[in-house]
Amino acid sequence: MRDTFVHMTTWQPEVPYNDLPPVPHAADLETHDVLKAAIRANRTLAQLDQAAMAIPNPTVLINTIPLLEAQASSEIENIVTTTDALFQHADDDANADAATRETLRYRSALRIGHDHVTARGLTTSTAVEVCSTIKGRDMQLRSLPGTRIGNPLTGAVIYSPPEGREVIATKLAEWERFVHSDDGIDPLIAMAAAHYQFEAIHPFSDGNGRTGRILNVLMLCEAGLLRLPVLYLSRYIIDTKQQYYDRLRAVTAEAAWEPWLLYILEGVARTSETTLSKITAIRELQDDFSARARAVSRGGGDSEFQAVLFEQPYCRIATVMQRCNISRPTATSWLNGLAQAGMLQNLKVGRDRVFVNREFLQLLTTP
Numbered sequence: 001m002r003d004t005f006v007h008m009t010t011w012q013p014e015v016p017y018n019d020l021p022p023v024p025h026a027a028d029l030e031t032h033d034v035l036k037a038a039i040r041a042n043r044t045l046a047q048l049d050q051a052a053m054a055i056p057n058p059t060v061l062i063n064t065i066p067l068l069e070a071q072a073s074s075e076i077e078n079i080v081t082t083t084d085a086l087f088q089h090a091d092d093d094a095n096a097d098a099a100t101r102e103t104l105r106y107r108s109a110l111r112i113g114h115d116h117v118t119a120r121g122l123t124t125s126t127a128v129e130v131c132s133t134i135k136g137r138d139m140q141l142r143s144l145p146g147t148r149i150g151n152p153l154t155g156a157v158i159y160s161p162p163e164g165r166e167v168i169a170t171k172l173a174e175w176e177r178f179v180h181s182d183d184g185i186d187p188l189i190a191m192a193a194a195h196y197q198f199e200a201i202h203p204f205s206d207g208n209g210r211t212g213r214i215l216n217v218l219m220l221c222e223a224g225l226l227r228l229p230v231l232y233l234s235r236y237i238i239d240t241k242q243q244y245y246d247r248l249r250a251v252t253a254e255a256a257w258e259p260w261l262l263y264i265l266e267g268v269a270r271t272s273e274t275t276l277s278k279i280t281a282i283r284e285l286q287d288d289f290s291a292r293a294r295a296v297s298r299g300g301g302d303s304e305f306q307a308v309l310f311e312q313p314y315c316r317i318a319t320v321m322q323r324c325n326i327s328r329p330t331a332t333s334w335l336n337g338l339a340q341a342g343m344l345q346n347l348k349v350g351r352d353r354v355f356v357n358r359e360f361l362q363l364l365t366t367p
Contacts, residue, residue, distance in 0.1 A: 011252060013156075016145070016163040020200055022174045023193045024257065026185035031258050037265040038186045044272035045188070045225055051279045052228045060282060061230050063090070063312045064364055065275070069232030070106035073210050076238055079103060083365045087314045088349060095350060102136070109133035110214050114229050117218045122179055124172045126218065131204050131211040139204050141168045147202065158249060161202035171201045179219065187223035191216055192264035196251050213237075230275060235367075236267040274367075281363055286310055289343065289359065297337030299324070305334060313361035314354050315344075 011017060023029075030038075052061055067086050074081070081100040089096040093104050113130040120126075131139040142165065149159040162168055175197050179190070198212045213234055220226045237244045240263075247263050250256035286306070293300030300306075304324045309315055320331040335355045339346040345356040 013158050014148075014160055016147075016160045017200065017252070018162045018164070018167050020162055020171060020197075023178045023197050026183050026189075029189055029193055029257055029261060030186065034189060034258055034261045034265070035186070037262050037269075038188050041188050041265040041268040041272070042186070042225070044269045044276070045220070045231065048231060048272040048276045048279075049226050049228075051276050052226075052230050055279060055283060057307050057310065058228055059307070059311045060286075061228060061279065065230050065232065065278075066107045066110050067104075067312075068364060069213075069234055070103045070110075072232070072234035072238055073106055073213050074099070074103040076234060076241070077209055083361065087312055087361065088354070090312055090314065091316075091319075102134070105134050105136055106210055106214075109210075110217070110229060113214050113218050114221060117222050122176075122215070122218055122222050124169075124176055127172070127198070127203065127211055127215060130214050131207045134207045134210050139207060141165050141172075141203050142205050144205075147205070149202070159200075159252065161200065168201060168203050171197075172203055175201060187220065187225055188265060188268055189261055191219045191223075192261045193257070194219060195264065196248060196260060199248060200252060231268070231271055232275075233264070233267045233271055236271050240267075278363070282310070282360075285359060285363055289357075292341075292343060293338060296341035296343070297334055299326075299330070299334030300338065302334070309338075309344075309357050310360060313357045313364065315357065316352060316354055 011019075052058065055061060067090065068083070071081060071083060071086055079099050079102055081097070081103050085096065085100045086103060089100055089104065093101045096104070109130045112133050113126055116122075116126045116129055128139060128141075142161075142163075145163045147161055147163070148157045149161070150157050162171055175194060178197065179194050181190075185193075195212055195216055198215060199208060202208050204211065213232070216233060217226065217229045217231055220231060221229055243263060247256070247260040251260050289309070290301070290306050293306065302324060305320060308320055308323050315335070317328060317331050317335060320326070320335060321328055324331065324334075326334075335344060336346070338344040339355060343357075343359075345358050347354050347356060
């Protein structure tokens with residue numbers, strides 16, 4: 001049982017917040033307005049889950065939507081790359097620039113985190129694995145003092161997270177107990193509260209924001225609200241970035257939980273609706289593309305070939321050969337047929353040729 005929540009009125013931005021209290025009880029979080037917002041968010045999330053499971057080839061979503069999330073989540077941390085670069089190097093990042101490689105590691109971190117949660121549940125070690133994958137090196141809990149979060153414009157300190165490995169480990173143990181608490185709290189409200197708590201603990205020297213955003217979707221998967229990890233809030237956070245930081249800080253400074261929870265629940269509802277629309281548009285494009293492909297290419301009607309072309313926008317000859325169990329001349333012929341019809345773009349990338357499904361890429365990247 002968690003202690004009754006008491007707001008620490010002595011909080012000061014420049015002082016390490018070692019007195020960070022645990023998340024309040026459900027009764028303190030689930031106000032009338034929060035519960036009302038949770039009903040809408042749960043309804044739209046359920047619709048998204050059903051649509052994701054109904055798509056004939058879920059790999060379409062698993063391969064593409066996490067990359068878009070990786071790009072958006074990295075952009076929040078001022079790591080900027082393009083969707084073209086991400087999809088071009090999705091299978092081989094050897095020649096990618098540093099920002100693209102780091103963004104691709106975010107996608108890997110999501111997959112590793114999802115596997116970890118499926119096998120062992122969401123724990124502190126999940127967060128460590130996720131952060132280590134994002135950063136490409138072993139990330140342990142902060143042990144050195146002096147971490148301060150400042151205003152990017154003025155440089156003024158706006159928050160000092162807890163200090164000391166032992167203190168941080170204790171706070172994360174409280175966070176983990178909350179994540180798995182059985183007090184009947186709505187899972188979406190719990191996810192929103194847990195996200196604040198993780199960011200306030202700020203357990204790593206770097207990568208906390210991206211790690212926390214991956215943990216959001218992993219919580220929803222563990223709670224059974226999503227069967228595929230396809231809900232990502234990073235684009236919503238980018239579009240409302242100042243509100244995100246203001247409401248995070250207000251929880252710390254004023255124990256203003258309700259505005260924070262309402263903000264995240266609105267994000268879940270909006271993001272579910274836009275992702276659901278995206279899935280509908282993908283299915284419509286797949287049907288239309290397949291019909292046109294059958295008319296212009298000998299292999300256009302091959303179902304596995306169609307699947308490959310929509311698992312990500314960039315396609316290589318070797319991939320078609322392997323997946324469709326055909327020779328290189330046949331795979332080349334199939335792809336060239338669609339390129340000559342204007343349905344794929346034939347590009348030379350290094351020594352390799354890639355065929356780009358521009359219609360699919362545009363659909364994915366259009367807000």
